[in-house]
Amino acid sequence: MSWLLLSVAVLGFAAVWVLLGANTGRQHSWMAVVAALDVAWVLRLGGWRPGALRLALGVVGTATAIALANWWLIAAHLGAMLGLQPWESAVRLGSGLAWTLAQLANGAADLAWIAVALVVAAVASR
Template identity: 55%
Template sequence: MLLGACAGFVAIWVVLAWSTGSQCGWMALFGALDVAWILRLSGWRPGPLRAAVGIVATAAIVALANWMIIAVHMGEVMGFDPIDSALRLGFRHAWLVVQLANGGFELAMAALALLLAAIASR
């Protein structure tokens, strides 16, 4: 259930970022809340394990969303569909584009999202 929710949230984030032409770093906060909500709905017992899973899932959402946003934009330029572009995208190239595309606001939102995930998932 958590994996499906994370994949769905990444898809929404990527479509929103693609349509607006920005990174939409604020979506990380909603991703953290979505993870906390799904963990509660799926019956995870409260405690440090659920908080840790929430942090890891939120970090995965942020990383995968950034990867796919880059892949969509690169694929659009090179004529690839998003999945093909994501599979061809190298780690070093993605890391360079992430550093160029994400400013202080996006980094702050990602850090706040991890904190929010820890608190809301407890």
């Protein structure tokens, strides 16, 4: 049950992040910090015991939310240009193209927000 709760939290938060980014046309990398806090809260709510496992799950869950949000944002923007729905574009998007476009879309400030989010996830999840 706890794994399901964590999975739903990560997927749900990534979806909220994508909706915000797709509607404004920006990355909103500050949402990574909010994702870290959300994952830490869900881990505590799910009854995970404090310790190294909860810390690792918090960091991995946050990193997964960040990766999914970036993938879906790239797919949404690329799909709009190609006349595809975001979910059609997401399944056709290759990892090489996604990596290149993520590097182009995320600047130094975005990478700083992501780094801060991973630290916040580690501290808040322990």
